[in-house]
Amino acid sequence: MTDTPPVGARRGRPGHDRETVLRAAIDLFNERGYDATSIADLARELGVTKSAVFHHVASKEDLLSAALDEALTGLAAATQAAAATDSGSTDSGSTAYERLHATVAESVRILAAHLPAVTLLLRVRGNSPVEQEALRRRRVIDVELAGLVREAAREGDIRSDLEPELVSRLIFGTVNSLVEWYRPDGPVSPDDLAAAVTSLTFEGLAPRAT
Amino acid sequence: MTDTPPVGARRGRPGHDRETVLRAAIDLFNERGYDATSIADLARELGVTKSAVFHHVASKEDLLSAALDEALTGLAAATQAAAATDSGSTDSGSTAYERLHATVAESVRILAAHLPAVTLLLRVRGNSPVEQEALRRRRVIDVELAGLVREAAREGDIRSDLEPELVSRLIFGTVNSLVEWYRPDGPVSPDDLAAAVTSLTFEGLAPRAT
DNA sequence: GTCTATACCGCGATAGAC
């Protein structure tokens, strides 16, 4: 046997692969913004030339597209999973309140697990077809979430003196704002964060019985 | 008397002035992002050439600087005003709870009144000295807000089972997330919005006695 | 798979005429 690795296996030893480039790109996009980040910046970060980067990806926008897809897939799964806590048909074993509670918690966990990609998603403005498509997919998720809030209000398990659309925007505005400061390697674990967010959202700031 | 306007007064009839340019710039920066917006875009929006824009402003960054200053001045005033509801020295007539409540409401109102400038501020990443200075001033405000939350918890008027820093970040994360969707010309007035945010924040989602 | 070299374009900003 020789000392060379199996030729049949996927190799790429000398340099980087697409995934490496993508991770570095997402980090840079988040640090400086997508438009303010050049391929030259990315190449410098990876220690190669611009041309080497273009060997792995078709275009700069290609990197953005992949990152947004990761975030959207995760968030869509979060809403789906929590909604399928039971749901089924007309009236199931789970209440809308329970599903809303689970969705908020799961959204926080997904956000923490895919923080860089989700951060990028939340900053997209719709400057290109790629960004517009991402915004469209985001809107679909937002509509589902608003429906869940409306349902919980109709079932009488949450207050109904405020518009469900408004409540939904405030709740998930709180969740989304986490990308501005939360770091998974900090003192607060993702599960602790999810618990704090849900507790504050559902119970408010009132002093608790000890 | 002639039909020409007073020559001594500030005039500029044929074209635009610095304020016009600034308003248009802030809107474009928010729509597409600062880096993605070129002076040519701005000139096109105003119906003039790039050179005409540079007649009114020294640089593109000059526009950003002015916008960030507007937002920061407003927000600093909001925290100051609400904190000075009484405060004074050691123990005054107002509790930290009351001051926190007033600060949240006032922050929402300022955000609504200066929505474009505040939106821009909240998207700044620190890419240049101008942006870094803005982030520094933001941080000062954030520290004051966190102190207010800590004080209210110490006085026993809000729950103390969660870290004040965490609570502060969540509350003002909710407030800041308003820039992502709120429009003052929509169905919700700034005062209604401030009432909804404070109510949801302080009282939570629990059904209310009717 | 990575390199050098380069085409091509749009950017921010300036000079000087009107």
Next chain:
DNA sequence: GTCTATCGCGGTATAGAC
């Protein structure tokens, strides 16, 4: 106050050698 014209730079992306 706005224009035309232009500079110099850095952007994305490509071609072809190694």
